[in-house]
Amino acid sequence: MKESSASANTRRPEGAPSFLLTLAPLAAALAWPAMVSAQALPDMNAPGPPEDAALSAESSNPVVRSIDIKFRGQATVDRERILSNMRLKVGEPYTKEKEEDDLRALYNTGDLLDVQITAAPVSGGVKITVVAEARAGLGEIEFTGNTVFNSERLQLEISLKTGQSIDDTKLAKAKQDILDVYKSKGYPDVTVDYAVTRGSTPGFSRAVFTINEGGRGIIRDVIFEGGTSFSHGKLAGEIKSDNRNWLKFWDLKRRVDRTKIEADMKSIEQFYQNAGYLDARVLGVEPRRVDEDKVDLVFRINEGPVYTVSGVGVVGNRLYQTDQLIPVFQLEAGQRFSLADMKIDLETIALWGAAWILGRYGDTLLQRYKLESLPESPSALIDEIGRRRGALRAGGVIDRHKASEALIRDFRSGTLGRITLQAPPSKR
Incomplete structure (x- = not known):
């Protein structure tokens, strides 16, 4: 039975499917710019980026009309110093985020023991109130027990100064400064304690440093414990702490000097390493007290094994054989x-x-x-x-x-x- 003409007209010719598939990529390619253009057109009704939203939200917040600084106790911190550490500013929008940032920043200055920030509505915006409890200001510094150095000299040696806010970090640093100046002058047993008391001026404190100078560290002799491979004289010749000048009687009073001791430790280790003791170490140096003024300086040495060169070789050499x-x-x-x-x-x-x-x-x-x-x-x-x-x-x-x-x-x-x-x- 013959097919009707209508049926014949609707039949796909041979090769038509492959022809259509060949055109499909071309059609997609032609449609791609249109799709890109359509995607590139902004939707005027779509919400803006997060930054715009944040700016819009902030602009709708109340404006800071004034900032009032109040103190519980003495005002030992300048008002301008507090304001300079705050993000909240008069004439700018108030946000809770700024308030929280300001609390952290004010605590981090180290000037305040406690701080609170409140925002109260007023006509045309908000009023910011900062209630702060400042650390006690340092009004006086006192030294007791010091005879080797007068108080004026010790005051120059420490970084702690009157007028500053006072805290444990600054006090501990001043204590270490005092210890260092004594030990550098041959007082190895010095101790320093400190306390904070009420000052003579209301709202200010007094820092009192109590010093026990101990005996002077005049070196009577130098001892090398563990140094068995070399004579005492050989090792003593490598250090500076025993460099007495026999032509000057006053030079016999050789004081313990921490700077010299550190250099001496390196010198002894280098001496051993040059002699084949690669692992040699000075484990420590101890001023061992003999009497009120004199000490024996004891170097504790771990010599380790001696190394011998088994062979010498060269690699990577091009210029010479x-x-x-x-x-x-x-x-x-x-x-x-x-x-x-x-x-x-x-x-x-x-x-x-x-x-x-x-x-x-x-x-x-x-x-x-x-x-x-x-x-x-x-x-x-x-x-x-x-x-x-x-x-x-x-x-x-x-x-x-x-x-x-x-x-x-x-x-x-x-x-x-x-x-x-x-x-x-x-x-x-």
């Missing part, structure tokens, strides 16, 4: 390890590198270390790097080890730029 480098190193296989020798070897490597860079990359050195002109020798370059980097010892002497480390570190990190090591440096 290993058999060229090993003979010039201070460290040798079979000998005790020495930290000082290792530092010398590091400086030697830095000098070789400095010679290579100085001869081929002068512009790089000028730019990196901001030099006005190139140094005349590798050694002078190391010194100049030390000056530029602040690698200085006491008296302004260049610390060549630190300067050498700086040059090697800059090279290895690439800070100096692209530097190739292809051939030995030419002789200068």
Whole structure:
């Protein structure tokens, strides 16, 4: 049976589905700009962003018409100081958030023991009332028990001053300042206590520091406990706390000096490390009292094991062969390890590198270390790097080890730029 013409007209020709599928992406692509344009048009009836909503809400809040500061007790804090720490301002909208922020800020100043903020409606806005209880102001500072230093000298040594608000942090800092000045002058047993009492002026307090100076810390002798590998004289020669001058009889009164003791601890540890005792540590130093004036200064030492160099090797060397480098190193296989020798070897490597860079990359050195002109020798370059980097010892002497480390570190990190090591440096 033949199909009707109507049926024939509605039949899809062969290939029609694939043709329609091919057009589908094109239709979607053509529709995409229209959809984007439609989405880009703002909805005038939609709510604005949160910021606009917040501004709108704040503008509807009552306006601060006045701020009144009241004190419970003496007003030892300036009114302007309180206002300067508040977000609430006359003429600006009031919000609960600002009030809470102001409470936190005022407590954090440390000037107030208690503070309350209230907002009362008035014509045209609100009136803010701040009720504060200020910490007692410091009216007087008193020292008792001090004979070595007069009160005027101690007052200069502490940061606590009259007129300030008083709290435990400031008092504890002043106590430590007093302890430090006594101990620096050879009074290791000094103790300091403090108390706060009512001052002679209403609303102000008096801080009283009670000092027990203890005996003077004149060093009678120095003892090295645990230091069995070296003689007493050898170790004593490494410290400054025992540097008496026998030509001056008054120099026999050597006082305990904490600054010297800290330096002495480092000197003894370095002495041991240079002798192969890498783990050696000074565990502590104790002024052990002998009588009212004299103490024995006791260094407690843990020597640890002695280390021996099992072998010396070089990796990453390009300019020189290993058999060229090993003979010039201070460290040798079979000998005790020495930290000082290792530092010398590091400086030697830095000098070789400095010679290579100085001869081929002068512009790089000028730019990196901001030099006005190139140094005349590798050694002078190391010194100049030390000056530029602040690698200085006491008296302004260049610390060549630190300067050498700086040059090697800059090279290895690439800070100096692209530097190739292809051939030995030419002789200068």
